Amino acid sequence: MSQEGARLSIVILTEDSGEDGRATVEALVGRMLDLVVPGYGRHRVDFLPSEPREEEAMRGNVWKTDGRNPREHERRIRLLRYIARKLLLPDTFVVFHVDGDRPWAERNASENIAKFERRVLTQLPHVVERAHANVSRARLRSKDALEPPAPALPLEHLLLVCPFRSIEAWLYQNVRRASEICRREHGGRHVGDIEAWDGMREKLDELPAPDQSLCLKKSYNLELASHGFPAQLAYDVRKSFAESVDRMGRCGALRDALERTRGWG
Template structure:
């Protein structure tokens, strides 16, 4: 039996330092891309975990630090993202950062604003530089305008995934699995979980979702993988839906997903 090769690759970056965090984000994203393209075959997507340098810069939101002591780590993160974005065949980067606000207060999210600043300071210039070096090395007939358009397309492949307030607001949407895990642990939160199943938008408005249940981060991957109700969560039209729409807006991603079709 010949194993099919991946049609696209996505570097997964996450601020979550818990064990299995990259796998958790990848599992959530697999459900998202099926909403973008129901015919895509997710086993043909290679999800790459962050490396050591990226881990150092992502942990504890160091990527948005202004301390000179952190600058070199952030530079290396920006360089790794830029390198992935200009790969041939083209690569993608999924950047998970929590909104740290309730969905109703999303306009005041510092992380969203800092992400835009990080991209313009540490990623965009390196993408431009790499494309210019590529042009000069290969003697390509590409004008500065061509480089600018290529850089814009590359930066569109940097996909921000932002749960509000935190990633538990997405994971606890798997109310069937959360209910099962809670019953095995203490059983005290079953009524609350049932309430979320009836009103899925409520999870995005909690001050601290991870403090609501008896479940620790060791269950994150189970919640992301086991029958995650993506359609229902999308229907809540809050932060999960916004992330899916962000993927749908990436033309290169839609084209790459189409290449996975049977």
């Protein structure tokens, strides 16, 4: 593919089952990528919707089940197969969003991080190997030939996005927009609290339940992500937002793909 036609695809998988959950994560990821490669060509990035049957495995914590429930196990394996299929496509990356469910100071005790490592990253290669073995056996029954080995899975293309404690800790970094929403929708009930965060942004990652501390709750997440989100200020806090951005930045294939989108109309 010529550089002029360079594109990349990003699949968004999120545990957020809210109506605007996926769109909110997509908006944030778009801003995060601009910190990885400033000035990348966003119009050349295809943010792909995940398939409904795979989305149901992300929600309700099915993705981290232990396999004791046959129906949930089937849904989790289906999700892993879907991720593997996408990772094997050229210039395709999968964003996997789960919340840390702990304040940042307790991040090492996050169950979700541990289970992502154990039930997703560790299991994906086995899923590919089993699927390849099944296909190989079927082919060998019809012809006497050696099958190539299972394709290597580029696990670095699977990008964990993990806010601590929850995604509101990132979204409420948009102090200016949050203040406007509070005045517009709630008579300015928490404007003082919101604007105080402008000078102590690092505290947002430490709140036990950010969405319960304000009148905004979760109702305006997409607006906060889409209008004036201060990505650099959120990054400069050097907590969970920066960790997720840096995780993206360590993926050389992603950086290269983003670079190829720059400077083309």
